[in-house]
Amino acid sequence: KQWYQRRVAITAGRKEEFEYSYNVNKFYYSTPFTHSGSAHGAVGDQFKRLTVLTTECSFPYVKNRLEVVEIQETVNAPIQVATEDMLRKNEEFDVVLKSDTNGKIDVKMLQMLIQGSIGTTVN
Numbered sequence: 001k002q003w004y005q006r007r008v009a010i011t012a013g014r015k016e017e018f019e020y021s022y023n024v025n026k027f028y029y030s031t032p033f034t035h036s037g038s039a040h041g042a043v044g045d046q047f048k049r050l051t052v053l054t055t056e057c058s059f060p061y062v063k064n065r066l067e068v069v070e071i072q073e074t075v076n077a078p079i080q081v082a083t084e085d086m087l088r089k090n091e092e093f094d095v096v097l098k099s100d101t102n103g104k105i106d107v108k109m110l111q112m113l114i115q116g117s118i119g120t121t122v123n
Helices: 007-011 078-098 107-118
Strands: 024-033 047-059 068-076
Touching: 047 078, 068 078, 078 107
Parallel strands: none
Antiparallel strands: 024 047, 047 068
């Protein structure tokens, strides 16, 4: 995934979908882990390692593969992981509630979101 350190500041001047995917040189991935060694566990034991990769040139580029020139890793504590999950779930609710057509909300999608937010440990 693309990495936006300050999403609002970076995307403020970008208006089209093309501009979001142009001149990108930072990407990230996250890896869940626990101190016991397993990938998933109880909510209180779940840490997340966020790895940010910086490439030598920006995409799109002539080559499909570019050398990674910098790797940054941060570890988020369980409370930070839970807070991020709650913020992401709130954004999903906002999208569903604001995407009403003709004054009607998509009840099936809303029901799926509600059922998914009850079980927080399910990915």
